Structure formats: structure tokens, C-alpha cells
Amino acid sequence: MRLPLLIILPLLIVNALVDWYICRAVRTRCRRGASFWRPFSLWSSVALALYLIALVLWPKREGDNGELLGLMWALYAYFSVYVAKYIFVIFDLLGKLPRLWKGHRIPGAAAVGAVLGCGAFGLMWWGALVNRYNIDVNEVTVEIPNLPASYQGLRLAQISDLHVGSFGEDTDFIEKLVERVNALEPDIIVFTGDLVNRRSDEAEPFLPVLAGLHAPLGVYSILGNHDYGDYYNWPTPEAKAENMQMMKAMQAAMGWELLNNRTHFIRLGNDILAIIGVENIGDAPFPVYGDLDKAYPMDLGDGIAKILLSHNPAHWGDDIADSPDKNIALTLSGHTHAMQMELFGLSPAAWRYKNWGGLYTDSDDAHKLYVNIGAGEVGIPARIGATPEITLITLE
Numbered sequence: 001m002r003l004p005l006l007i008i009l010p011l012l013i014v015n016a017l018v019d020w021y022i023c024r025a026v027r028t029r030c031r032r033g034a035s036f037w038r039p040f041s042l043w044s045s046v047a048l049a050l051y052l053i054a055l056v057l058w059p060k061r062e063g064d065n066g067e068l069l070g071l072m073w074a075l076y077a078y079f080s081v082y083v084a085k086y087i088f089v090i091f092d093l094l095g096k097l098p099r100l101w102k103g104h105r106i107p108g109a110a111a112v113g114a115v116l117g118c119g120a121f122g123l124m125w126w127g128a129l130v131n132r133y134n135i136d137v138n139e140v141t142v143e144i145p146n147l148p149a150s151y152q153g154l155r156l157a158q159i160s161d162l163h164v165g166s167f168g169e170d171t172d173f174i175e176k177l178v179e180r181v182n183a184l185e186p187d188i189i190v191f192t193g194d195l196v197n198r199r200s201d202e203a204e205p206f207l208p209v210l211a212g213l214h215a216p217l218g219v220y221s222i223l224g225n226h227d228y229g230d231y232y233n234w235p236t237p238e239a240k241a242e243n244m245q246m247m248k249a250m251q252a253a254m255g256w257e258l259l260n261n262r263t264h265f266i267r268l269g270n271d272i273l274a275i276i277g278v279e280n281i282g283d284a285p286f287p288v289y290g291d292l293d294k295a296y297p298m299d300l301g302d303g304i305a306k307i308l309l310s311h312n313p314a315h316w317g318d319d320i321a322d323s324p325d326k327n328i329a330l331t332l333s334g335h336t337h338a339m340q341m342e343l344f345g346l347s348p349a350a351w352r353y354k355n356w357g358g359l360y361t362d363s364d365d366a367h368k369l370y371v372n373i374g375a376g377e378v379g380i381p382a383r384i385g386a387t388p389e390i391t392l393i394t395l396e
Contacts, residue, residue, distance in 0.1 A: 008056050012049065018085050019045035025092065025110075052078060065165045065202050072166070072381050080124040084117035091116065127340075127384035132377060133173050135180050136387040140359055141394045142368055144329040146305050148271030151395055156307075157186035157215070158391040160334025161194040161224065161374025165202030166381060171209050177375055177390070178212050184392050188266075189215040191256065192334040193224025193280070193311035197378055198232040200246040211254040217266055221256045222277040223247070224311040224335060225286045226378065259309060261295040274306040276328070281319075282312030282335070292319065300326045311335050313355045316369040321362035330393075331369045338373040342385035357386075 019041075026041040055074055088110070095109025159181060167173060181189060196202040203210075213219050227247055234240040251258045259277020266273045274296070281290035290310065292300070300306075306328045310316065313333040320328055336356040339349040349356035360369040375388040 008052070012052065015052070015082055015085075016045075016049065018082070018089050019048070021089055021092075022085060048078065048081065065197070065199065066168065068197065069166065069168055069381075072379070076124070076128060076380050076382065080121050083124065084121040087117040087120055088113040123384060124382060128380075128382035131385070131387060132381070132383045133176070134387050135177060135375070135390060137180065137184065137390045137392055138358075139392045139394070140370065141396055142330055142359070142370070143396050144305055145366075146303055146327070146329070147395055148268075148273065148305060150268035150271035151273050151305070154188070154217075154273075154395045155184070155186045156188045156190060156393045156395065157181050157184055158190050158192060158332050158370070158372050158393065159375055160192040160311075160372040160389075161337055161376055161378075162191075162206075163194055163197050163226065163374075163376030163378045164206045165197035165199070166377050167206075169205045171206055173388075174206050174209050177388070178209055181390055182212070182214060184390070186215050186392065188217045188275075189213050189219040190275070190307075190309055190332060191219070191221040192309055192332050192372060193222050194226045194334065194374070194376075194378075195221075195224070195247070195251075197226055199229060200227075200243050200250060203247075203250055207250060207254055210256075213254075213256075218264070219254075219256045220264060220275050220277065220309065221251055221258050222309045222311060223258070223260065223279055223289070225280050225282065228280070228287070228289065230287060259295070261291050263296050272304055274304050275309065276306055277309045278315070280311050281315040283314040283318075286312060290315070300328065302327060305329060307332065309333075313353060313369060313371045316360075316367070317354055321367050321369070322364065323367070326367070328367060330395075331367070332372070332393075333369060334372050334374050336371060336373060337377070338386040340377055340380060340383045340386050342373070347386065 023041045023045060055071065055078070091113025092110045095106040098104060098106060159177065162174065164174060229240050229243040234243070248258060257264060259275065261279050263274050263276045266275065276296050278290035278292055278295045280286060281288050308320070308328045308331040310331055310333055312335045316331045316333065320326055320331055336349050336353050338347040338357045339352070341348055342357070347356060355369055355371055357371050357373045360371070361367070370391060370393065372391050373386055373389050377383060
């Protein structure tokens, strides 16, 4: 599978128009250094167009993880250049608007566009080279009405969406993440899905590191949409099934209890806390593997305090929130990554997900959701804001 042609063709056309506009601006405005800047603007544009065409022809689902990483960085470099170009062209055109009324060009508009374009270029590479490694610990207190006395003040650490394949074989960041989680001394650790990008073997270099996660009441995990091997072209169904078995074996080897449509009951004396884990349930186009009734075959409305691990927060909105027959006080999800972009509390993820990051509650405050924005990356190797997150939840 290659990048969709219906997306690439318009992109090539738009970028060609942007390049033509910039080349024309250089030709008419550059007096000093014209012998260099004019041919440079032309031939760099041609080179970038050929570069994108080469990326279009790059196989996406058949290559190994190293090839996928190379593609991620190559596309990111390409778009970092064009984001800067778009910003310059937009401001330069705005500067020309008065000409529609026989006025003069707004002075400095092109210069502002050039400065902001360079700033956007720098921001993108700050997100790729610096901020993707800056771990943020968010501490949250959650009230659970029927929480047994033994669990008052229980501390639960949540991590999500590691996508370890995006780090190749470099374990430094994951080592730092594990150290930060353990330093919080949580009672429980949960991982809410997406350990890898496409194949289970991406996790092999990270197994000894992730096995270092420790909590006195256990480490619990679920699968995310990327953990099923659905984003790779397998030669046979058997190969895909073997990949899934490898994922399960790896999590067991790390000492994680994988809750595949299953519930683990934590007992302290006569007090019980249920940790329910469902396989992936969400909105299209993500496949549905989860089954909440199978995960908790008893009455969901009973008096047992419950925490649900469900990768996609859409599951909470569709099936848990405002459901009086489901006594699930807290759901923990990931999946959104805040689209790996968040500045001043704003994220484009809000256009796609109603609940994209942080703590949410339904209309009667009986069902709460926390969405962890993840620690890894997929698609683009950067976090522009949307800093890698560890959530430390205290139950009351």
C-alpha cells in the first residue's frame, strides 16, 4: 500500500503553485545575489517535487521497521520545509490585499511571513529533536463513590502508546520513562495499549527495560489498535497469528498481566477492586476486538468498585458515559496522542476526538474518563507540545 494518490496529486499541485509563487517573488524582488537565489529557488523546488514522488513510491506495509522510520523522518523533513513556505506565501498574499482597492502593499508583510515560517520550521524540529523526550508527570485525584476503605489514597500510574518501533533499537528514552514511573512509587501500574507500530518484534530490544516496571499490586496492560498487526501485509494468516502470540508472550515475559477481555480482582482483606481490561473497541476505521460483557461477565451494575482499561476513549463516550446500569467509576484510555500537537491547551485532536486528553466526566458525575496522551509517536517523529505523559492518579 502506498500513500493515497488522491491525497498526493492535490498536494503536488498545491506545492507546485507555492513554489511557482516563491520563484516568481524571488525573480522580481531579489536584486542582491540574484545569480544564486533565482536558480536555487527553481531547482530546489524541482528537487523537492522529485523527493515527494520518491516517497510516494516507497512501500509502506511491506518494509521492515528501519525502512518505516526512514520514511517517517523523510516525510517530516519534507513537510517542515513546506509548512514554512505556506506561512510565507499566506502572509505575502495578505500583504497584497490592498492592491484590490488600488492601494499599496502592506509593508513588512513578507518579512513577517518569512520570520514566522522560519519559526514554524524551528518549532517542528524542536518537537522532533527535543520535546519528544521531555516527560511530563500529570498528577490527578479521582473520586470514586464506592471505593473501599482499603483503597483510599491508592496511587495508580498510567502510561500509554509507547510505539517503541518509532525508537528503532534506541532504548534510552524508554529507560528514562521506566525510571520516572518507578520513582513515583505507585501501587498499581497500567499500560493502555499500542506497545508497537506494526509488528510485535519491534518490542524485542525494549523487553529488559520494560520488565523493570514494578508496583506492589501489579502491572496490567491491554492491547491497542496497533498491537494486532493490522498495519502490516503478512504473507499468510498464520504469520499474523504468530505475531499476535509473540505479543502475548512478550507481555507475560515482562511481568505484565495482559487483560484481554478479562478482569483481575485485587483483594485487600475483604475489600475488592476490579481492574477490567477490554481489547480494542472504538470508532471506525479501527477494528473492534473488545467485548465488555465477556471481560466482566457478572452484573456491571453491582457494587464492586471498577476501573476499566479501554484503549480508545470513544468506547467510554459510546457505551459507558451516562449508563446507569454500568457501575464503572473510572475508565483509562490513550490512543489520541493529542495528535502529537498541543500548544496553550489547544490541540487539533479536538476536531477528531470529543475526549482527547485529560480528565472527563459524564452528566451525572458517576462515570469518569482519563485520556493519557501517550509517550511515543507514530506517523510523525515529533511532539510539538503534547509532551510525553505519565499520569499519576490518586483514588479517593
